[in-house]
Amino acid sequence: MMKKYRILLIVVVVIAVGMVSSRAFTPQEESVQAQESRWQQIAEERGLTEDDLVAAAMTYTPSGVMDEYVMFASGGHSGQVFAIGLPSMRLLRTIGVFTPEPWQGYGFGVGEDVLSGGDIDGQPVRWGDSHHPALSETEGDYDGQFLFINDKANGRIAVIDLRDFETKQIINNPLYLNDHGGAFVTPNTEYVIEGGQYAQPLGDAYAPLDEYQSVYRGMVTFWKFDRDAGRIDPAQSFAMELPPYWQDLCDAGKRVSEGWVFCNSLNTEMATGGIEEGNPPFEAGVSRNTHDFLHAINLDAATAVFEAGNTVEIAGMPVITLDTAIANNLLYLMPESRSPHGIDVAPGGDYMVVSGKLDPHVTIYSFQKIMDAVAAGTSDFDSYGVPILSLESVMEAQVEVGLGPLHTQFDGQGYAYTSLFLDSAVARWSMGAEGYRPQDGWTLQAKVPVQYNVGHIAVAEGDTVSPDGNYLVSLNKWSIDRFFNTGPLLPQNLQLVDISQGGDAMQVIYDLPLTAGEPHYAQIIKADKLQPWDVYPEVGWDPLTQSVDENATQQGEESIVRDGNTVYINMTAVRSHFTPEHVDIQAGDHVVWNITNIERARDATHGFSIPFYGINLSIEPGETVTFEFDATRPGVFAWYCTEFCSALHLEMMGYMTIQP
Numbered sequence: 001m002m003k004k005y006r007i008l009l010i011v012v013v014v015i016a017v018g019m020v021s022s023r024a025f026t027p028q029e030e031s032v033q034a035q036e037s038r039w040q041q042i043a044e045e046r047g048l049t050e051d052d053l054v055a056a057a058m059t060y061t062p063s064g065v066m067d068e069y070v071m072f073a074s075g076g077h078s079g080q081v082f083a084i085g086l087p088s089m090r091l092l093r094t095i096g097v098f099t100p101e102p103w104q105g106y107g108f109g110v111g112e113d114v115l116s117g118g119d120i121d122g123q124p125v126r127w128g129d130s131h132h133p134a135l136s137e138t139e140g141d142y143d144g145q146f147l148f149i150n151d152k153a154n155g156r157i158a159v160i161d162l163r164d165f166e167t168k169q170i171i172n173n174p175l176y177l178n179d180h181g182g183a184f185v186t187p188n189t190e191y192v193i194e195g196g197q198y199a200q201p202l203g204d205a206y207a208p209l210d211e212y213q214s215v216y217r218g219m220v221t222f223w224k225f226d227r228d229a230g231r232i233d234p235a236q237s238f239a240m241e242l243p244p245y246w247q248d249l250c251d252a253g254k255r256v257s258e259g260w261v262f263c264n265s266l267n268t269e270m271a272t273g274g275i276e277e278g279n280p281p282f283e284a285g286v287s288r289n290t291h292d293f294l295h296a297i298n299l300d301a302a303t304a305v306f307e308a309g310n311t312v313e314i315a316g317m318p319v320i321t322l323d324t325a326i327a328n329n330l331l332y333l334m335p336e337s338r339s340p341h342g343i344d345v346a347p348g349g350d351y352m353v354v355s356g357k358l359d360p361h362v363t364i365y366s367f368q369k370i371m372d373a374v375a376a377g378t379s380d381f382d383s384y385g386v387p388i389l390s391l392e393s394v395m396e397a398q399v400e401v402g403l404g405p406l407h408t409q410f411d412g413q414g415y416a417y418t419s420l421f422l423d424s425a426v427a428r429w430s431m432g433a434e435g436y437r438p439q440d441g442w443t444l445q446a447k448v449p450v451q452y453n454v455g456h457i458a459v460a461e462g463d464t465v466s467p468d469g470n471y472l473v474s475l476n477k478w479s480i481d482r483f484f485n486t487g488p489l490l491p492q493n494l495q496l497v498d499i500s501q502g503g504d505a506m507q508v509i510y511d512l513p514l515t516a517g518e519p520h521y522a523q524i525i526k527a528d529k530l531q532p533w534d535v536y537p538e539v540g541w542d543p544l545t546q547s548v549d550e551n552a553t554q555q556g557e558e559s560i561v562r563d564g565n566t567v568y569i570n571m572t573a574v575r576s577h578f579t580p581e582h583v584d585i586q587a588g589d590h591v592v593w594n595i596t597n598i599e600r601a602r603d604a605t606h607g608f609s610i611p612f613y614g615i616n617l618s619i620e621p622g623e624t625v626t627f628e629f630d631a632t633r634p635g636v637f638a639w640y641c642t643e644f645c646s647a648l649h650l651e652m653m654g655y656m657t658i659q660p
């Protein structure tokens with residue numbers, strides 16, 4: 001398809017140029033020529049190259065045409081998630097996750113049940129650093145049902161239901177106040193993995209920094225996902241204590257390595273900083289050793305240990321202690337290049353790729369060799385007694401890719417792609433193993449410059465058992481000179497790269513500035529795997545339970561009922577009125593207000609806002625919402641619908657009067 005467009009374009013350009021001849025044209029030919037001339041004229045006026053025209057043709061999506069892929073990008077410290085269409089790179093949807101979001105009415109009257117799930121010791125935390133999104137998987141392939149994402153800043157995990165693209169659950173990890181190695185799912189989404197990052201005493205306890213080696217610990221948590229309930233089930237979840245290295249990213253084994261989990265780490269030096277006390281600063285202290293440790297965790301065996309009750313409880317969370325993990329052969333360490341970043345399991349589950357930020361290579365580990373080394377045993381242990389497998393025994397290959405390698409993804413042609421932060425480039429290299437590209441060996445194939453400072457990359461379905469390839473998105477931290485200057489705070493730049501052609505052909509074909517937090521990582525799913533609802537299945541739908549709320553107000557049943565100081569308002573919304581239109585109450589009343597949008601038409605969303613009381617709702621067709629507040633301030637409050645829903649939308653309002 002893409003190849004066809006490219007050829008077509010070149011043909012059109014050639015024809016247009018060829019038309020500069022003197023023979024007389026029929027009127028039909030003249031009209032075609034006028035069209036083509038216009039096209040060529042624009043290209044000339046704007047100084048577009050042939051590559052530019054190819055890029056335009058690959059990404060331009062005519063009105064009404066749908067995108068082939070949907071990318072879910074984290075919103076960084078905006079605490080949100082973005083759904084972006086590919087190849088058009090159009091922003092399709094913002095999803096409020098850790099942060100109240102007014103357009104969706106999330107956290108302004110409703111949504112508090114979800115947001116408060118992430119409270120920490122009763123303390124509301126209303127922002128997050130949404131970091132690594134993870135689509136739910138079935139047999140290692142995205143199934144389009146759920147999306148998980150971690151909050152790096154506060155150590156939390158959220159669950160988004162992709163039937164309505166809404167956040168259903170936020171769960172706080174009681175062991176830790178930060179995380180990084182999450183969210184990643186096991187191949188059938190039995191577990192959502194949340195690894196820690198900055199070591200601390202487990203259970204959010206206090207200990208001075210000079211007790212770092214004895215009391216501070218790393219951890220990884222395995223949150224059990226209940227697919228039917230669409231929720232993480234904390235009662236079935238457990239964690240594992242790890243040495244106080246800074247576990248960084250994790251990835252679940254798949255296919256041959258299913259049942260194992262891999263986490264890389266930095267700061268095996270166990271540096272605690274303190275430049276003000278004459279210690280090496282963190283950035284030097286954590287990079288003194290030539291190697292850090294890749295962790296291999298036998299999750300299947302760990303689950304058996306958990307189910308046997310061989311855990312201790314810390315802050316309510318069952319934890320497999322480090323000693324238990326060692327005694328049950330659950331944990332192995334392998335050297336990896338210093339200050340590594342990224343651990344990515346290849347589609348076959350047979351190889352693990354680790355980048356060393358300060359090493360121009362990626363290192364490829366063989367799962368079979370790891371298993372052989374485990375079976376052979378080792379006499380090398382770290383200071384906590386965790387067995388260390390030698391690098392020679394588990395390494396398959398190293399490929400020199402460039403400066404500052406971070407993250408790797410895969411395509412369906414046996415290539416791997418690694419982001420190069422310092423080079424501001426993406427490298428394509430061949431995987432020289434059976435099932436990939438044995439004919440090419442483990443070699444660098446090509447690099448494409450990106451603008452600038454790329455962190456993660458995402459290939460279409462590029463971390464599943466069957467990557468699509470075709471497109472790669474480079475999530476760049478800096479945009480510098482790519483866009484009109486809007487002041488010193490600049491957007492991040494997401495660049496779409498065409499990787500459909502093999503060999504050394506890779507081309508940046510679109511730049512998307514995003515102005516909300518740091519869109520840190522993304523996953524790209526084939527659009528037809530998503531089955532979102534057009535409207536809620538039935539009138540009176542509660543999106544939190546994904547079922548009809550029996551207390552929902554149905555048409556003809558609208559009412560205002562007083563019970564002592566509590567006033568129940570049962571309202572419907574339909575173009576272009578709310579029923580009832582008057583609410584007269586007393587100061588001091590407690591108000592329980594239910595509104596059902598009884599529409600069945602697509603896109604017939606109604607908003608609802610009350611001034612002063614901070615109420616702002618988005619009520620989608622079929623949805624019912626209930627919110628409560630105390631009528632503390634008397635006065636006249638005009639509510640109105642905030643969605644321009646019809647010609648008489650302005651009239652879609654009502655009065656709440658509160659008598660002193």
Ligand code: K7E
Binds near residue numbers: 131180406407
């Ligand atoms: Cu996803 Cu640095 Cu947080 Cu890479 S990690 S950029």
Ligand code: CUA
Binds near residue numbers: 643650
């Ligand atoms: Cu409903 Cu405007």
